[in-house]
Amino acid sequence: MKIAVTGASGLIGGALVPALRADGHAVIRLVRRTPRTADEHRWDPQHHRIDPSVLADVDAVINLAGTPIRPRPWTRAYKQSLLRSRVDSTATISEALAAAAAADPARRRVLLSASAVGYYGDTGDETVIENHPAGSDYLAQVCVQWEAATAPAREAGVRVALLRTGLVIDRSALLMQVLGLVFRLGLGGRLGSGRQYWPWISLHDEIGAMRFLLSADDVSGPVNLTGPAPVTNAEFTRRLGAAVSRPTFLTVPRFAISLALGEFGRSSVLAGQRAIPDVLQKAGFTFRHQTLDDALHAARTGD
Structure with a gap:
C-alpha cells in the first residue's frame, strides 16, 4: 500500500512510519514546514491547503496531527489550539481524500483518524465500549468535532476508522517520563481518590492495531485503542511503583490537582474511562501486552 501519515514526528507517528x-x-509524510527529504510533502492544514496530487494515488491515510495535550493550565488560546489543530487537519485530509475518491472511484481507500477515549467523558466504573455516547466536558466535545471532521471522506466512500486512543505506555511517552521522575524521587502516589480508571495501551499494541486496521476491511467507525484490562489510578500507581521499586504511599489531594492544573486536571487526571477494545477484539486483533504489568515491563526493557 501507499500510505500518507500526518503527525509523523510525534511519539506514535515516529514509531509507526518505520513499522x-x-x-x-510505501510511506509519505505530510509536514507543515519545508520538506527536507523526498518522502516529505508540505501541507497547510490551518488554511485547508494540500496539493491534490499528493493523495491522488494513496491507498491509506493515517491522520495523527494535532497540538499535544500537556499537563498545564488550559488558557482560552491553548484550548482553541487543541480544537482547531485537530479539526482543521482532519477536515483538510478528509476533503482531499473525498476529491481523490471522486477522481478515481475504483481505488479502495481507508482513513485511520486519531481521536481519544476522552470522547466518553468521565464514566466512573462503567465499562465503556464504542457505542457509548459522548461526554459533555471540553475534551469530549473536542473529540466529537474532531471525529465529525472525517465526514467528507466517509460520505465519498472512504472507509474511516476513528482511533480512540488511551494512555500510551512507552519509556519516551510524556506521561511515563513525568511519572517516572516523580516515582524515582519517592513522591509517587495515587491522584485524588484513585478510583478513576486509566485506560492504557502499550506503544507496540497501538502501532500493531493501526497496522491491523489498515487491512481490516469490515471495520469502520470508532475503535477503542486501549489495552484489554484497564485499571484504576490507584492500581496504576501501585503497579508503576512496583515496576520502578519505589514506594507509593502518598496521595495528591483532588483540590491540589484542580488548583494546579485547572480544567486539564479535572478532565484528564481526576476523570477516567473504563474503556475496553471491544471492536478490536471482535475483529480478531491479538494484544501482545495483555496487562499493565506487561506494558510497563516492555516500556522499561524495550521488549
Missing part, C-alpha cells in the same frame, strides 16, 4: 516501511508499504 509500516518494515511491512513493505
